[in-house]
Amino acid sequence: EAGVAQSPRYKIIEKRQSVAFWCNPISGHATLYWYQQILGQGPKLLIQFQNNGVVDDSQLPKDRFSAERLKGVDSTLKIQPAKLEDSAVYLCASSPGTANYYGYTFGSGTRLTVV
């Protein structure tokens, strides 16, 4: 089966600019996650969707980050305006069920550098 697709792979922007990332999960996977992985740290959950509804966005900086999952398939994550500390790899993952113990399939990530 095809994996989780993410684009772009790399992005360099100046602070205060906006940026958007795209994710296409594995076909049929109900749950989609966006994680932020800062260098030297483990992935941190930003937002979890179940189909097209938000399950958890408690760690999403809502003043600058937004995400949507239209029609319960593809998802986009946006940052506006970006700050230097947003430099990180943004990982998208999906899982087949609503219970997280299935384990996730991750995409290759988008490496964001804010200068």
Next chain:
Amino acid sequence: AQSVTQLDSQVPVFEEAPVELRCNYSSSVSVYLFWYVQYPNQGLQLLLKYLSGSTLVESINGFEAEFNKSQTSFHLRKPSVHISDTAEYFCAALSSGGYQKVTFGTGTKLQVIP
């Protein structure tokens, strides 16, 4: 709240030597435990998981991990490493019951030396 600790940020080991990557968790309830591997410039891949039953779980490429409830540990081991095992390994925990959120450790970089 649960937490996951990986004390070793880097572990160098010679090829064909054994290795153990340590993981400890804290949780007031039962947990499910996972190990993920991240090869350079790639996303994380699920290596193995413990949900219930036998406390020793194995992966298809020779890694194994043992759930130890009394020591709240889930260490990852391999009796003989290969160059291709060079990667970063993340331990993760998921509390059972209610809404479940996976918590990742900070990762351990395994460097296999030829």
